[in-house]
Amino acid sequence: MSSSYGKQFKVTLFGESHGVGIGCVLDGFPAGFRPDFDALKAFMARRAPGSTPGSTARREADTPEIISGIFDGHTTGSPITALIRNADHHSSDYADLAAVPRPGHADFTLAVKTGGANDVRGGGHSSGRLTAGLCFAGGLAMQYLESRGIHVASRIASIGGRDVEDETDAAGLDATARETIENARSEGDSVGGVVECTVTGFPAGYGDPMFDGVENRFAAILFGIPAVKGVEFGSGFAGTALRGSQNNDPFYFDDEGKVRTRTNNHGGALGGITSGMPIVFRVAIKPTPSIAKPQQSVNLRTGEPCELVVKGRHDACIVPRARPVVEAAAAIASLDLLLAPK
Ligand SMILES: Cc1cc2nc3c(=O)[nH]c(=O)nc-3n(C[C@H](O)[C@H](O)[C@H](O)COP(=O)(O)O)c2cc1C
DSSP states (O other): OOOEEOSSSEEEEEEOTTSSEEEEEEESOOTTOOOOHHHHHHHHHTTSTTSSTTOOSOOOOOOEEEEESEETTEEOSSOEEEEEEOOSOOGGGGGGGGTSOOTTSSHHHHHHHHTTOSOOGGGGGGSGGGHHHHHHHHHHHHHHHHHTTOEEEEEEEEETTEEOOSOOOTTSOOHHHHHHHHHHHHTTOOOOEEEEEEEESOOTTOSOSGGGSHHHHHHHHHTTSTTEEEEEETTGGGGGGSOHHHHSOOEEEOTTSOEEESSOTTTTEETTEEOSSOEEEEEEEOOOSOOSSOEEEEETTTTEEEEEOOOSOOOSOOHHHHHHHHHHHHHHHHHHHHHSOO
């Protein structure tokens, strides 16, 4: 099993939800960069539990201990290791899951793959908690990208199938979205949503045709985020309803003589290679699998069907917390792409 991503900038995630801690090892981060640690902490806080409506009651400070790779306030070019210790976990909530897998979670598939050797506590290595390490890596990458004029931003496009209006709160939600989440929560249920992310300022000419293209690389890390079930670039699936004449993006020279496109249905990549237009993609995040409502499952020990009531603390909607994770993934993919030989 591998939990590593990237070539020039390689990110490895480690840990389990209820073990000693979680974190990341980053290989290839440029030397001599001075991170803004307060900004990094603020970025990671957007993902932390308890930060958004409908979020799990688990409280974690998510403070990274930097074990290696940063000296005297700057990166050294050697591997950067960050450890985030686990504090607030209730492993007894998960005692039954070894025998009775949660529908929609990775309990069943991991048990089959590992012959039952997986850490079932809190989803183990498949827990959403692992994304704290991803946010450390992505937050750092984002700061470096900004120093090169490349910016990553996102918005919540929809919650529970309803579009989110432009006027949003700090979590990226509007009143209707908050109500949708609260209704699901009060019924012991959950909802999903769509996050739209944009990388602006990325120069043209990066990425490779066929199997190592911009979309391939972004999709590989985005599908590594637990609960991500779909990714589309530019006009995506909606583009299939357009004519070529509508979906093609006309070229023109801007004031600086650079080739640009009037529209961006291609989402910043043509033939797997960046066009210089913003890289735009949308990510489908499914409803949180762990819900309070009773569900049908099976007992793998007794071979009997059974009803499962999931204990523990879970978000009724993980989309607001997944949003910075999507930004982090985009920043990691962008940095890896930027550092690759052209
Ligand atoms: C930030 C974040 C938090 C998550 N929190 C939970 C949670 O509290 N309960 C839960 O059942 N799933 C949670 N998930 C989703 C599961 O980890 C995920 O659905 C599961 O590992 C199965 O993987 P898959 O949905 O990608 O197939 C979270 C995901 C993210 C990104």
